[in-house]
Structures are given as structure tokens and as C-alpha cells.
Amino acid sequence: MKTHRQSLIEVFARPLVLFVVGLTGLVGALLADGLWDGLGAALVGTAVVAIVWARIRASKA
Amino acid sequence: MKPDTIRAWSVVHTWSSLISTLFLLMLCLTGLPLVFSHELNHWLLDEPWQPARPGEVLSLDAVMTTALARHPGDVPAFLSFDEDRPVVNVTSRAPDAPAGQYNFQPIDRTSGEAAPLVAGHPLVEFLLQLHTDMFLGLPGMLFLGLMGLMLVAATVSGIVLYAPFMRRLPYGTLRLNRTARTRWLDWHNLAGATTAAWVLVVGLTGVVNTLATPILAVWKDTALADLARTYGAPAPVGQRASLDAAVERARAALPGRTLQFVAFPGTEYTTDHHYAVFFHGDTPLTRHLTTPALIDVRTGQLAAVAEPPWYVTTLGLSQPLHFGDYGGMGLKLVWATLDLITIVILGSGLYLWIARRRRGRA
Numbered sequence: 001m002k003t004h005r006q007s008l009i010e011v012f013a014r015p016l017v018l019f020v021v022g023l024t025g026l027v028g029a030l031l032a033d034g035l036w037d038g039l040g041a042a043l044v045g046t047a048v049v050a051i052v053w054a055r056i057r058a059s060k061a
Numbered sequence: 062m063k064p065d066t067i068r069a070w071s072v073v074h075t076w077s078s079l080i081s082t083l084f085l086l087m088l089c090l091t092g093l094p095l096v097f098s099h100e101l102n103h104w105l106l107d108e109p110w111q112p113a114r115p116g117e118v119l120s121l122d123a124v125m126t127t128a129l130a131r132h133p134g135d136v137p138a139f140l141s142f143d144e145d146r147p148v149v150n151v152t153s154r155a156p157d158a159p160a161g162q163y164n165f166q167p168i169d170r171t172s173g174e175a176a177p178l179v180a181g182h183p184l185v186e187f188l189l190q191l192h193t194d195m196f197l198g199l200p201g202m203l204f205l206g207l208m209g210l211m212l213v214a215a216t217v218s219g220i221v222l223y224a225p226f227m228r229r230l231p232y233g234t235l236r237l238n239r240t241a242r243t244r245w246l247d248w249h250n251l252a253g254a255t256t257a258a259w260v261l262v263v264g265l266t267g268v269v270n271t272l273a274t275p276i277l278a279v280w281k282d283t284a285l286a287d288l289a290r291t292y293g294a295p296a297p298v299g300q301r302a303s304l305d306a307a308v309e310r311a312r313a314a315l316p317g318r319t320l321q322f323v324a325f326p327g328t329e330y331t332t333d334h335h336y337a338v339f340f341h342g343d344t345p346l347t348r349h350l351t352t353p354a355l356i357d358v359r360t361g362q363l364a365a366v367a368e369p370p371w372y373v374t375t376l377g378l379s380q381p382l383h384f385g386d387y388g389g390m391g392l393k394l395v396w397a398t399l400d401l402i403t404i405v406i407l408g409s410g411l412y413l414w415i416a417r418r419r420r421g422r423a
Binding site: 004005006008011012013014015018019020021022023026029030031032033036037038040041042044045047048050051053054055057058059 | 220223224227228229231232233234235236237251252254255256257258259262345346349378381382387388389391392394395396398399402
């Protein structure tokens with residue numbers, strides 16, 4: 001599980017992507033209706049998917 | 062990062078969390094059902110109901126007369142409109158009633174008869190009150206706002222501390238077969254780093270919402286003070302211009318918007334001398350932004366359109382972003398799940414602090 005010493009960019013790459021995706025969903029669903037209602041929930045929900053993904057991967061390891 | 066810098070951020074993270082955790086847990090636990098307050102109210106209160114005379118529409122003046130006749134002596138305070146049924150909600154109060162004590166009547170606009178309540182079930186109201194101010198009024202509200210700022214400080218310091226903790230661990234690491242302390246540390250880091258955007262948005266908008274009372278007071282003082290200055294004694298209820306005419310006059314000043322509610326003279330949303338007729342927009346964004354037209358209660362003439370300043374707009378947009386009620390059931394379910402994950406972050410953080418203290422003592 002231990003890896004090499006990561007750079008700051010490596011450490012924050014995925015949390016930063018999740019932050020931007022989540023924020024896009026939060027604001028997008030507020031700015032537009034229709035398609036954006038579902039899309040907003042999906043984008044904000046990526047955080048939940050990421051945690052479930054980590055849990056599944058951990059039990060396989 | 063230097064060890065001293067890490068230690069300083071660690072102190073911020075520990076103390077901002079310790080001070081606020083108990084209150085944040087309460088907010089998460091009460092907030093969870095409140096995400097579904099619209100559904101809960103419908104489910105707890107709903108009874109089959111049809112308007113008595115479909116197609117007919119009573120004037121607002123007639124509705125007010127009917128409503129006030131049921132509470133003799135009351136003065137009108139607010140009038141609001143249900144979105145999905147022809148029902149007008151009349152809020153009135155006895156002139157000598159304690160502050161905040163109102164009579165609330167949903168009225169069938171086709172007949173003037175009482176309509177069943179579909180909002181404000183006592184259980185939902187209890188949770189909302191606990192969540193908003195813990196039954197302590199403005200001081201309770203501002204205190205919870207301070208706890209919200211603690212949450213923001215804990216989140217920001219948590220993000221900073223994520224770097225030194227995760228230098229040698231890839232994102233998503235969960236060491237499930239290690240000690241409880243390591244397991245919960247991994248869960249804490251994963252959940253915190255993953256949900257930061259939502260936690261910060263809900264935390265910051267929650268803080269803004271706790272400032273609603275001062276924000277509206279400042280707006281009233283700055284925007285409405287000039288309007289009220291030229292008047293003498295307030296006009297008594299019997300000598301007021303027609304409410305229907307006032308609403309029509311306001312609608313002409315703000316065309317293409319939806320009538321939301323009317324504040325009567327003497328209440329906190331207007332002066333002693335004006336009907337404030339509030340409209341909201343029809344686009345997803347402007348639906349949360351209300352603009353009042355002020356109508357002179359003696360003459361029925363338009364006195365002003367009070368376009369909200371930036372701080373009132375900020376408050377208006379902070380409400381949906383905090384409640385999560387702006388993107389359908391899908392978004393509400395995500396909101397509830399992220400609320401539960403936040404409880405895990407708070408619980409694991411508390412556990413890690415206790416575990417570290419125990420280890421330090423041993």
C-alpha cells in the first residue's frame with residue numbers, strides 16, 4: 001500500500017477533481033432546470049461513488 | 062511543510078472541531094430529516110382535499126375579511142400563496158400578543174372555507190427550530206453560525222493536514238485489516254477529502270442563513286427608512302386601500318414574475334405605512350430571489366420597488382444551497398447521504414482525538 005513520496009500535486013489531484021466536479025453540480029443545478037437536476041445530483045453524488053469505490057477496492061486488496 | 066507549521070494547523074483542526082462537534086452532530090441529525098421536510102409535511106398532514114367551488118376565485122380583500130372574522134381583533138401580518146392548490150395562507154396576530162405569536166389560517170380561495178394545513182407539522186417545526194436556533198432565538202442562531210465558522214476552519218485545516226498525512230498513501234487508501242485507529246484515520250481522511258466541496262458550501266451557506274435577521278434588518282433600515290420618514294401615524298386597518306388593487310399595481314411594476322407573499326404594514330418585512338408585495342422570478346436562479354414593490358396603504362399608489370442589494374441576494378441564494386431542495390429528489394438523496402458521511406467524519410474525528418489522548422497517557 002505504501003508508495004513513493006508523492007508531490008503535492010499527486011496528493012491533491014483526485015480530491016481537487018472531486019471538489020471541482022461537486023461544486024459544478026451544486027451550482028449547475030441552481031442555474032438551470034431539467035437536465036441539470038439529474039446532472040447536478042450525479043455530479044454532487046460523485047463524492048459518494050468515490051467513497052464506495054475506495055471501500056470496494058480495499059476489500060479486494 | 063515544517064513541523065511547526067503542521068503543529069499549528071493541527072491545533073486549529075483539533076480545537077475548531079472539539080468546540081463544534083457536538084453542535085455539528087446535532088445539526089447533521091436534525092438536518093437529515095429536514096432535507097425531506099416537504100415530503101414529511103405532506104406525508105404527516107396530507108388528507109384528500111378539493112377546493113369547494115373549482116373555477117371561482119375570491120378577491121384577496123374578501124379572503125382577508127373572512128380570515129379576520131375568525132380571529133376578531135387580529136391585525137393582518139402576512140399573506141402567502143400555495144403553489145399547487147388554490148389556497149391563500151393568512152397570518153394574523155392579536156395586537157397585544159407576545160412577539161412571534163401568530164394565527165395561521167390556510168383558506169380555500171374558491172370559497173373562503175378553511176383548507177387543511179400542508180406545512181408546519183409540529184414534529185417538522187420542532188426539528189427546524191432546534192436546527193435553526195435551539196429555541197434560543199437570535200442568540201442561538203448566531204451561536205450556531207459561529208459553530209458553522211468552526212466547521213469551515215476545521216475543513217480548511219483538515220485539507221491542509223491531508224498533505225503531510227497522505228504523502229506516502231494514494232488517494233482512497235483504506236487499511237481495513239489494521240488497528241481501529243488506523244482504520245478510522247483512513248475513513249476520516251477519505252471522507253473528508255472527498256466531500257470537502259459539499260461540506261464547505263453547506264457550512265458557509267448555513268452561516269449566511271444564521272445572519273438572516275441582521276441582514277433583513279439592515280435592508281429594512283437602509284432601503285425602507287426614507288420611505289417611512291414622511292408619514293405620520295400609521296393608517297388603521299379600516300382605512301386601508303384595497304389589497305387586490307395594491308397587488309395589481311405591484312404586478313404592473315414587476316411584470317413577468319410570480320406573486321409570492323404580501324407583508325402588511327407594521328411587520329418586519331415592511332414599514333408601518335406600506336403593503337410590501339413580494340414577487341420571485343421564474344428562472345431557476347431568480348426563483349430564490351424576491352423583490353418587493355411597496356404600495357402606500359392609504360392611497361394604493363406605488364411608492365417604490367426595492368431591488369434587493371447584494372447581501373440580500375446572497376442570503377436568497379444561500380437558502381437553496383443549504384437546504385438542497387433545488388434539484389429534485391435525486392439531489393435530496395445525495396444531500397442526505399453526504400449528511401450521513403459528515404456524521405462519520407465528525408464521529409471518527411472525535412474517536413481519533415480520544416484514542417490519541419489515551420495513547421498519550423498510557
